[in-house]
Structures are given as structure tokens and as C-alpha cells.
Amino acid sequence: MTRAGAFLCLLVLVASVLTVTAKGGRGATSSTPTPSHGAHSASATTLLEQRLKRQYLSYHWVICVRMDRHYQGHQLWRCNVDFGDPHIVQYCAIVVRNRLVTDRENRALNCAPVQRHAR
Secondary structure: OOHHHHHHHHHHHHHHHHHHHHHOOOOOOOOOOEEOOOHHHHHHHHHHHHHHHHOOOOOOEEEEEEEEEEEOOEEEEEEEEEOOOOOEEEEEEEEEOOEEEEOOOOOOOOOOOOOOOOO
16 A cells, blocks of 8 residues: 555544544434444445456445435445545445445435534
8 A cells, every 4th residue: 555545544534533523412313424333334345345346446445434314214325435546436325135226326325414504
């Protein structure tokens, strides 16, 4: 891994930690992505990595974070893929029956932040 790649990985990790720290005092309705732990995050990441390899795409890393939202009863995931130089592509995804469905296949999937208006 190059220095730039290592720095970018560190930057993503720090941003993830800051997101979790900032979320601590907010209610459960927040749409801020949070790092996920356990089999579901691993499966979303693993499924995306497998897809990229099947398509013969080279990448440096894949990271998926769980969103506090669902689409048709399925957990919504925001995944970032570093294709290098830096070229990071975002995917919005759900896992249905151990199959990854991204916003490329279903345009209704949306990981954009929800706009909340102050009252």
C-alpha cells in the first residue's frame, strides 16, 4: 500500500470514529451512518468485494457502514470503494437473501443524508 493509500485509510477510520462519537447524544432516528460490527457488515463488504472481483475490477479497499435506515425492511448500507489515485466510489446497498443489491441495480436506494429542518 502506498503512503497516500495508507493516509486515506487512516482518514476514513478517523471520520468513522468521529461519526460514532458525535452520534452518542442523538436519538435513534438519526440518519448518520455508523460503523457496523458483526456478520452483517462483513457480509455487505464481502459481497461487494466478491462482485468487484467477478467484474475483474482492481481496488485498494472497501468499507461498508450501516445506515440508521431501512429500505423495504432491509438494512441500508453505505459502501465506499477506493479504486486508487484517489478515486472513491460510493455505493448504496441492501443485502437480500445473501445477495447484494446496489443503487446501480435499484435507483430507489438512497444513502443521501436526510434534510432536517429546524422548527
